[in-house]
Each structure stands twice: as C-alpha cells, then as structure tokens.
Amino acid sequence: MASIWVGHRGTVHDYPGFSPSVDAEAIRKAIRGIGTDEKTLISILTERTNAQRQRVVQEYQAAYGKELKDDLKGDLSGHFKQLMVALVTPPAVFDAKQLKKSMKGTGTSEHALIEILTTRTSRQMKEISQAYYTVYKKSLGDDISSETSGDFRKALLTLADGRRDESLKVDEQLAKKDAQILYNAGENRWGTDEDKFTEILCLRSFPQLKLTFDEYRNISQKDIEDSIKGELSGHFEDLLLAIVHCARNMPAFLAERLHQALKGAGTDEFTLNRIMVSRSEMDLLDIRAEFKKHYGYSLYSAIKSDTSGDYEITLLKICGGDD
Numbered sequence: 001m002a003s004i005w006v007g008h009r010g011t012v013h014d015y016p017g018f019s020p021s022v023d024a025e026a027i028r029k030a031i032r033g034i035g036t037d038e039k040t041l042i043s044i045l046t047e048r049t050n051a052q053r054q055r056v057v058q059e060y061q062a063a064y065g066k067e068l069k070d071d072l073k074g075d076l077s078g079h080f081k082q083l084m085v086a087l088v089t090p091p092a093v094f095d096a097k098q099l100k101k102s103m104k105g106t107g108t109s110e111h112a113l114i115e116i117l118t119t120r121t122s123r124q125m126k127e128i129s130q131a132y133y134t135v136y137k138k139s140l141g142d143d144i145s146s147e148t149s150g151d152f153r154k155a156l157l158t159l160a161d162g163r164r165d166e167s168l169k170v171d172e173q174l175a176k177k178d179a180q181i182l183y184n185a186g187e188n189r190w191g192t193d194e195d196k197f198t199e200i201l202c203l204r205s206f207p208q209l210k211l212t213f214d215e216y217r218n219i220s221q222k223d224i225e226d227s228i229k230g231e232l233s234g235h236f237e238d239l240l241l242a243i244v245h246c247a248r249n250m251p252a253f254l255a256e257r258l259h260q261a262l263k264g265a266g267t268d269e270f271t272l273n274r275i276m277v278s279r280s281e282m283d284l285l286d287i288r289a290e291f292k293k294h295y296g297y298s299l300y301s302a303i304k305s306d307t308s309g310d311y312e313i314t315l316l317k318i319c320g321g322d323d
Helices: 020-032 038-046 050-064 068-075 078-087 091-103 110-119 122-136 140-147 150-160 172-185 194-203 206-220 224-231 234-262 269-279 284-295 299-306 309-319
Strands: none
Touching (some): 020 068, 038 078, 038 309, 050 068, 068 078, 078 269, 091 110, 091 122, 110 150, 110 234, 110 269, 122 140, 140 150, 172 206, 224 234, 234 269, 234 284, 234 299, 269 284, 269 309, 284 299, 299 309
C-alpha cells in the first residue's frame, strides 16, 4: 500500500539492496567507536526512506536493546542532532512533536502551526492527531484550544479535524456559489462574517478552491488575497492567506517558508529541519524548482551559504542536488 507520506516528487527514494540488520550494525559501530563516525550515520540515514529507517530502528532495538533515537541524542549535539533524530522519527510522530513544540513554553509559534496544518492532507492530519494523543495523552484539539483564541482557534480546530475534501473533481456551480458567499461575507457587507471564510477555506479541496478564487475575481474584480488582507487581521489573516497560497501552489508556499528561514541574520533551523525532512519524500523537487524560480538562486546554494559542518552536509544530501 502506498504510504500517505510519500509523493512522486521527493528527493529521497528506497535504497536498493536494503538490509535493516546491516544498517543497524553499521550505525552501532559508528556510534560506539572512539569518536563518532558521522559520515556513516549521514550516508545511511539520508539514503533510506523513512519506511526503511523505521525498520532500522526496530532492528537496532532488537539487536542492542536500545532506542536508536536515544543513542543519537546521547552522541550528537546541536542542530545536527535534531536533524538526525527527525530522520528516524515516523512522519506522524514528527509532525505531532513539531506541533507540540510550536505551542510549548513562552508564546506560540503561530507560523509553524499554520504551516503544518495548512500543508498536510486530511488523512495525514488524522494520523498526526492519533500520534499526538499517543505521545502526549492529550488531544491536539485541546492543546490548540488552550493556546489560541477567536477565529484563529476555530479555523485551526477545523483544519486539525482533517475534514478537508480530498477529491480532485471540481464543481463549477459550487465554486460560483462559494465565491458569492465569500463576497457577501466580506467585501459586500458592513463587518465581516469570519465563519463563512473558515468554512469554505478549511473544508473545500484545493482544486475546488482554485476555481472558487477565479469566480471570486469575476464577481468582485479583486483577488481573494486582497479581500482577506482588507477584511481580516492578525493570525487569522495569516492562516487564511496561507491556505490560499497552498491551494494555488503549495510548493511555492513552502519555498517561501524556506527562503524566510534561510535569509537575513540567523537561520530558523526549526522550520528548515521540518520542511526538509517532512517534504523529502513528497515534493521537495517541486519546492526546489519554485525556490529557484522565485529567488534566482538554488535552495542548495542557500543551504550551503547559511549552514556548516555535518548539519550542512546532511541538509545538502536531503536537498538532493543543485538547480
């Protein structure tokens, strides 16, 4: 069965002649030796798919009675450690942990919340919610509720429910109707009916939304983005704009997030690690193409100039090539 975490435009593919026991032993040696053999760790973990890495994790546990992630944590440090641990984490658990991190401690990282909840499919969201409950013994919805408020909270909860239509079929009548509802809820009234925006943007499929945005333009002579910016504000506005961006072109949305993570003073490794790891088997090739198209230089060169050491080597291997 094809995994819901694997697409056709990834940079990481199944390793031919894969043997979990051979890999587990090589990793054990790399960690146990005098000084860690990072080269071996990197080459094994970046050249296997997540499904293969999970089999190595099981084999490692069976052979040595230890969790591979714990041994990596004990042996590595910094951003390199976080990246390597991310690689051996199952995708749904990884997303659950990223969501928890973005809601933990002082202040909420709304950008990370928005990015994860807008870019995952309904089926992925259902798995993430299950993983969240398994790891934290609390529902994702409860945590979102206690960390956010207002229309932003409502929309996040709708997305976290994983009820977005996934069908590729589009309905022209529905698009016309939804566009009119959005127009009546915003541009065409005194005050805005936020719930209508949430309902349509959080539940319709992306292809359906694209058609709706075309119809919206016909009715209002404006792009939906401009109406959202004019009518709404704060994190709710950010969230709806992210959905519009994803519906129009998700790889471009993620390329923009990577660009923000890599530009200016200091790197946002939290975002960089998340997108590189979570999209490496989905659509990283498309994200790379959009990056080059929008910024005039390659994602590979941006990573190269902004990171260093084993961390850089690992990211470049996941990136898979220069454009």
